[in-house]
Amino acid sequence: MNIQIVSKCWCCHESKHETMTHLFLATSIANRLWKHFATCAGINIEGMHLQQVITTWWTKNANIKLMAIQRVVPEMIMWALWKRRNTIKHGGKYSYNQTKENIRVQIHLLIKVKYPWIQKIPTEWKNIVKCLSEYKPKLHAMSIRWVPPLRNKVKVNMDGACRGNPGKSAYGFCIKDEFGNLIYHREKILV
Ligand SMILES: [Zn+2]
Incomplete structure (x- = not known):
């Protein structure tokens, strides 16, 4: 109506x-x-x-x-x-x-x-x-030690992280010899 x-x-x-x-x-x-x-x-x-x-x-x-x-x-x-x-x-x-x-x-x-x-x-x-x-994140800590590679070998240590997925990210790595000398390294930020 x-x-x-x-x-x-x-x-x-x-x-x-x-x-x-x-x-x-x-x-x-x-x-x-x-x-x-x-x-x-x-x-x-x-x-x-x-x-x-x-x-x-x-x-x-x-x-x-x-x-x-x-x-x-x-x-x-x-x-x-x-x-x-x-x-x-x-x-x-x-x-x-x-x-x-x-x-x-x-x-x-x-x-x-x-x-x-x-x-x-x-x-x-x-x-x-x-x-x-009252929440507080629990932090866990532990000590680690870098162990050199065997003779005539090299060691690569690397890591990467990302803020969100997809998101700003980065990685890096380094190569060291048996004495701990840095042979090569590279870092990159990917936007
Ligand atoms: Zn009502």
Whole structure:
């Protein structure tokens, strides 16, 4: 009939207009979720618009590893709320705890993929924040000694590295004789 109206929401029993703000922030389940994740990360989102909430998450200062995760949290919360809304719309049930669990698992998986070298990543968001903000890489050191080659032989030592793939890379090698004298060397940076 060419009359544009906002649909009734599926997220709560209040049958409010389904606006972005209602679905993703104002409804009690969304509000509880935001608060749960924000409190643990030391973020106060009281009285903010949706856009301000997202920006606050984006710019919240933290350890670089935690910041990268914090920036994704708003998307994860909203994505979970959207999935919950669709499940309910199509006749299913989706509780607060399920939604929270869904987000928690997603964050945990993301950290596993992004920081595969971190062992024993906690499962709870509160502990994830603590773990990442206190994270210090473990340095392993060992001493090595250059062993000269056999008589009338030479030894080549070489290495290379790459920043990203594809990315800026470089290699170098040197050739030494049995006395450790440098016979030849070459280094190259490939952009
Ligand atoms: Zn609602």
